[in-house]
Amino acid sequence: MQQEIARTDAIDMTYREAVRAALRDALSRDKRVFLMGEDVGRYGGCYAVSHGLLAEFGPERIRDTPLSESGFTGAGIGAAMVGLRPIVELMTVNFSLLALDQILNNAATVRHMSGNQFGVPLVIRMATGAGRQLAAQHSHSLEGWYAHIPGIRVLAPATLEDARGMLWTALQEPDPVLIFENVMLYNVSGKLAADAGAVNIDKAVVRREGRDISLVTYGGSLWKTLEAAATLAGNGIEAEVVDLRTLRPLDDATIMASVGKTRHAVIVDEGWHSGSLAAEIGMRIVEQAFWSLDAPIGRVCSEEVPIPYPRHLENAALPQATKIVAAANAALGRA
Amino acid sequence: MTVAAAKPHLSREHMLDLLRQMIRIRRFEDKCAELYTQEKIRGFMHLYDGEEAVAVGVISALQKRDRIVATYREHGHALVRGVPMTAVMAEMYGKQEGCSRGRGGSMHLFNAATNFFGGNAIVGGGLPLAIGLGLASHMQGDDLVTACFFGDGAVAEGEFHESLNLAELWQLPVLFVCENNLYAMGTALALSESETDIQRKAACYRIPSEAIDGMDVVAVEAAALRAVQAVRETRNPYFLECRTYRLRAHSMFDPQLYRDKAEVEAWRPREPIVRFQGWLEANHMIHPDEMSRMTAEIDAEIAEAVAFADAGRWEPVEQLCRFVYADSTVPTGQ
Secondary structure: OOOOOOOOOEEEEEHHHHHHHHHHHHHHHOOOEEEEEOOOOOOOOOOOOOOOHHHHHOOOOEEEOOOOHHHHHHHHHHHHHOOOEEEEEEEEHHHHHHHHHHHHHHHOOHHHHOOOOOOOOOEEEEEEOOOOOOHHHOOOOOHHHHOOOOOOEEEOOOOHHHHHHHHHHHHOOOOOEEEEEEHHHOOOEEEEEOOOOOOOOOOOEEEEOOOOEEEEEOOOHHHHHHHHHHHHHHOOOOEEEEEOOEEEOOOHHHHHHHHHHHOOEEEEEEEEOOOOHHHHHHHHHHHHHHHHOOOOOEEEEEOOOOOOOOHHHHHHHOOOHHHHHHHHHHHOOOO | OOHHHHOOOOOHHHHHHHHHHHHHHHHHHHHHHHHHHOOOOOOOOOOOOOOHHHHHHHHHOOOOOOEEEEEOOOHHHHHHHOOOHHHHHHHHHOOOOOOOOOOOOOOOOOEHHHOEEEEEOOOOOHHHHHHHHHHHHHHHOOOOOEEEEEEHHHHHOHHHHHHHHHHHHOOOOEEEEEEEOOEEOOEEHHHHOOOOOHHHHHHHOOOOEEEEEOOOHHHHHHHHHHHHHHHHHHOOOEEEEEEOOOOOOOOOOOOOOOOOHHHHHHHHHHOHHHHHHHHHHHOOOOOHHHHHHHHHHHHHHHHHHHHHHHHOOOOOHHHOOOOOOOOOOOOOOO
């Protein structure tokens, strides 16, 4: 997979390296910033994201933690409340459930519960998604759950630019921001501008323009969706691909502008079908753009099964380009 | 800080102040119970009756710049800390003049001005937060102490063990204060813990610990002064188990099926106010006139707090979605 935009002054790098560059930049620019999580230091990060940072910034700021997700996430919350800018890394979204009490009951509520006296300017990063045959306890996509919670922001960088640029902007937020990095993206390589920096975390982006149907997606599914759009183009269908980028708050305006233009929509979401973020987006389209629609909205989500280990079953459980093509054709009455 | 600072101030004036603070909590909460029956206070409300010596003794040993994390049974802690009684009562009512703008209620008293980091209503949920406050002190190189209050019920939570381990592992200036009232809601300590000697659990994490009579305000303050001094000087954690007893129900909804009335009555003579007042009287350190004056002053403050809360305003419903994010203009997507 390649980034679409190559620049003359661009350098080759992977998504992993882009996240690392973002961490290094933040740690260099702001003394209040530190990274804390399981194996972020000596091991170099479960997905090698923080490799080398310990030597550069030392053990106080690249802080290895015990396997105490709730404890160190809560520690990040407390430290954020009194002036630091912690980045907490949770190894995977599955492990984040052990910290869910702190994320939901403290990070997301403190500002409101305290009547605006305390805020939690904390960034929590975690890996999400399936595709590495890691089976049913390491493969979930629960970012949609987190997007349910008022009081936090939820980001899903899908491109090198966003992997590089969202962290700094997130660190400027006065409230907690969760960043979901899809595990299938870490090895994706491409060109990134040498001077790439902070990006906005408010707007969805149209990654491919088209007139016939809107394919709304985010994170790891973006690339499958772009692949599907290329296939559709071969059949004379011009699909527009919307990358949500921010899952909370959703950028309704960009979604509705696209749907208003194409009059058809399919939502692609690696979360499970029932109660998914895709369901929320579909309902918003119904609420806000119903009269623009020429056909029912379609969805491509994960099948209702814990993610299985064998590759063929795992692939079958997840959104794939072929399924997206089929859903787009169905929405256009071409099935 | 000198060693002398760790000794209790045994002046008569100070002892009267300890008594006054305990009575102030007790009478405030008696009024709250009355207001609850009048439905002016709603929701869950947990009274501190019998445990006042813990908050008074420990918080008296802290400096104003030190930080406090408390539980949902925290009216006393907030009052001793200096959160104005008017703002606490208004919060109990849910009025916008409350210390948390009415958004929190009885279980979520917050006050940034006095470094009061909230009543936390998830048992054990405040401990990791206190670790974070301690971590910030450690990284910023200040001399603050974070006092973290929790009950015996919290000891069964994973967050308790994670937090004690982190505090000692990372050498954080946190004073853990276990308010052991022998019941986690209605479950007796012996029914929830294989090891009921709670302070021994701290020793497992190599944290210095001691258990004290949590119904003796002088003993609590003396121990807290030692503990606070140790934390401030060593920048390492310390653990105080204050053994106490809750004389009232767990909350206003609790019929107390889990304990005998006789058990409660057996504890009543040991309750901290009667005991300390009796000792002061027996030693001729307080005159009946002073007691009357003290009580009258407290009652006047309570009356003022009630009037303040009664006169408080309800936040307009149009402002419902404020304070979810720092900038209330952040779109919710609705």
